[in-house]
Amino acid sequence: MAIIPADEHAYVQHLNDDNGDARTAFLNWMATERKQDFATLENQDSSLSTTRNPFDAYKDREAVSRGAVIYKYHCARCHGDDARGNGPSVLEGHSARDFHSFGNRFASTLHRGAPRKWFRVITEGDGETLNYPDDPSTAMPPFKDKLTREQTWLVITYMQSLDKHAVRKTTPSSDTPNTEKGADGTGQK
Numbered sequence: 001m002a003i004i005p006a007d008e009h010a011y012v013q014h015l016n017d018d019n020g021d022a023r024t025a026f027l028n029w030m031a032t033e034r035k036q037d038f039a040t041l042e043n044q045d046s047s048l049s050t051t052r053n054p055f056d057a058y059k060d061r062e063a064v065s066r067g068a069v070i071y072k073y074h075c076a077r078c079h080g081d082d083a084r085g086n087g088p089s090v091l092e093g094h095s096a097r098d099f100h101s102f103g104n105r106f107a108s109t110l111h112r113g114a115p116r117k118w119f120r121v122i123t124e125g126d127g128e129t130l131n132y133p134d135d136p137s138t139a140m141p142p143f144k145d146k147l148t149r150e151q152t153w154l155v156i157t158y159m160q161s162l163d164k165h166a167v168r169k170t171t172p173s174s175d176t177p178n179t180e181k182g183a184d185g186t187g188q189k
């Protein structure tokens, strides 16, 4: 999943220290790493763009790794470890999006319109309200209060890296070749 083990280790440790609060854990992690205080980082984060990804999924292996860590702990339960949209928490008939599907790949790599839309969907949520057993919410829950803007862009960078051309340039891929002609979204394994 493109994860650099040290990134996962650091993030999990902060998640534990901060009772699973993703936003606080990330800011504390960055405070240690960048030797800046929490409030300064929080301030900088609030001025990050909401429309332009500051990271490059084609070149920035560290950003892809950190995004993959965020994905693993906050998104995979619905979107699936394989990012095909059928993690254990999705409700029947309401699977999450397949991030390998041609439409998404096309939009994120050629037209570059998808990342901006994704930022909005991740922060605001999307879809009808569903009775998720743990916490009823829109089908795609809003992460506005749970993730910093930087975390949101990192996870988007990871999603963009699922494009096979991006993966090839960042790190040798261990993924099996992506042959999905006629993908029908059933997510059958």
Ligand code: HEC
Pocket: 070, 071, 074, 075, 076, 077, 078, 079, 089, 090, 094, 095, 096, 097, 104, 118, 119, 121, 122, 126, 127, 128, 132, 139, 140, 141, 143, 155, 156
């Ligand atoms: C509780 C389940 C759940 C979790 C957790 C979840 N998602 Fe989703 N997500 C969904 C569902 C379901 C949809 C489809 C929504 C719809 O039908 O409108 C979706 C849609 C999306 C979309 C829109 C894709 C598109 O092109 O339309 C994006 C982007 C997305 N999710 C990203 C994320 C990210 C990033 C995370 C983690 C930070 C995450 N999701 C966590 C269930 C989830």
